[in-house]
Amino acid sequence: MSAFFIVLASTLVGTVLSCVLACLPGLHVYNIMGLLVMFIYLLADYQIILPPEAYLPFMAGMIVGWSMLNTIPAVLLGAPDESAIFTVLPGQKYLMFGRGFEGTMITGVGGLAGLFILIFIIAPLAPILLPLLQSVLRPYMGAIIWVIITFILMSEWPKGGNTGPAGFAKFFDAWKSLAAGLLTFLLAGFMGFILLYRSPISTEMAFQNIMPAFVGLFAIPWCLLNILSAAEVPEQHIADSLDVDAATILRSAASGGLGGSFAAFFPVVTGGVGGLLAGHATAQRDERVFIMSQGVSKLIYYTGAFMFFFVPGLGLTRGGGAWIMKSLYTPQTSYDYLMILGAIAIAGGVSYLMMEPLTRGVIVLIRKFNYRYISLIALGIIMLLVFLVTSWVGLFIMLVGTGIGLLPVLFASRRLNCLGILLLPIACNMSGFGPTIAAWLHLV
């Protein structure tokens, strides 16, 4: 079979597989990619060597498909109850208005806009601009991460203290959520230090070191919230058209494009952080713009970070996908870059086409089965995956992460504070005082 057909076939298989997997709540594509890399190594032990044309486009398809479609469970399987309404995303409000289909399709349009930006704007400019940015910004990466941390911590808004007479009662009411946010960040940061300096995960599974903690911080609280939620999901309306115009798409593309590109380029900065910064910077209020820009940002962050790995002569490794690939392959020429771009373009188109049938499918599923049971099954699958990859110790880490991850849920603070697990230890390390703090904590 010619290289073209191998690339095409592996892209399509990777895309379709990840599109289906993306519908499972809490499952991350990097976990699956990690397992696939293990499988490729296993094959190599049996003298079965896969060509890069087989697994690189496959991985690209996996990332594109997942980043385009993982909004489906985020919107359709995340019904908030009354008490949690201030902490939920506009996508979930769409669900509660019976417009979940519209909400997911709007992010799909955002994903498509992100794909356009990536292929037609970022990809041609990346080999020219990224080396310049890299050479100028590299000495300041540590300081930039600290600046981002400062902004995350200082920009959270008090959610209480809106009524009643002036005084400390009002002040404390307002500061409950802010204090919980700070505590979450510090606890997550402390956990990050432990995992970085004295991880209980076995060395064979070191590349999945952070996975159980992430599952605990983000996925488990979400599943638990769904299971315990008192909300009933209303009948979902399948809209004939989307309530978006060209101006909305342009605003979303600008906001999400900036956030996603920022997150893809800078180390440790995730799509959520990029989205937060871009949302603030562009002063967006329209919920449609918010939802769509998340679609743009997510696609550019995940796919862009993976794509940057293949930019000729750059040597930039950002995001879990690129780090997993680094253990398997070192990009060499522009052949790799062009192959990956082709795979991304095809995967983007295919995954967008799969968005509508899969969204309809999940809507049928939640109509037939209570979404709490679906969340329960998802919880079981995630826990099983954590156990298979990291054993009992991983489950313990996950449990600790869940405790921290529930804080923002209970106190209506930002969930983004959980990213202290990455931001704090890595910022300390980049500034050179990480080992000193680890020594204070008796971790080294």
Add this chain to the structure above:
Amino acid sequence: MKGIAHFASGVAAATFFPWTLAAAQEGNPLYFILGGAFGILPDTLDFKFYRFFYKHDIYIEPVPNETTPQDIADRIAAGVALAMDREKMVRIKLSTIRLGADYWQQYTVKFDAEKQQVMVKFGPVVNTGQVPVPGTEPEKGAVGRAALPCPLHITYDASSNVDIFDGPTFGFKKDNQNGMTFHFLPWHREWSHALTMGVFFSLLLLPFLGWRAALVIVAAYSAHVLEDQLGFMGSNLFFPFTKSRAQGVHIMRSGDSLPNFTTVWLSCLLMFWNMYRFQAAPLHAIGFFQIIFWGGILPVGFFWLVMKWLTRNSKTAGHETIDTSEWEESVSV
């Protein structure tokens, strides 16, 4: 301006000092952090601290489905009358009307200086994103009107929407022109938004952080105050030597997307330029105007033109305004 715009300009201001960049290259992010933190600090002081301790003379807390627009208008007018008898400012707190977990009854308060009256009208129910809930827009809702006992001099917008979370504070103080001056959010941009406060904080931290940090603090804090002066509300620039806010220059509104984004983007370009020129041996040759043109004017200008074209038929394109033109035709109660 939005927090991120002040934050970014604070960091940008810090990068103009060579010691900021030199320290960051050696792993010390202190000056970067100080730039951002003191860039956003004036708003942090107001919105996360001061406003919770600010005492009001009158609290208007409308009861859902009970309080009418006329009730609110009457109480505001009563507050203005109270201010006639006092030397000190009368502060009126308007609370929001929460209808459910994510629903708020929006209402608009408008002061008509010409007719010497205050008008209140209920608008649609909005969600926490301030987006109207479909089907709740009143067609020709009742307008509450109350006559004011004296001429009113308005220093900010004559109309204010009250909808989500915390409602606004109105201040009324007798002026020298036999009338009353209206102050919007009198607790905001008071002492916290003074250039002198930047100096105060820098002197406070001077013994602990040194003169370099003190200069960064003054620069970042001043950047915030001066940026805010571009808007409508203005700031009390030299507190405690000045007692009231100096009028802003009315170039932009704090919530407008384009000025906020332009500030953030320009700050990023300035940071980049400072980092670039601080390199010992730059690998690439670029100039300041190249960065500004290719990185700023071209993309932002292109975006602005396309947006202008796409929203050419939209009434509110550009910035958020409160349209009260149809109120005159509404039925009074």
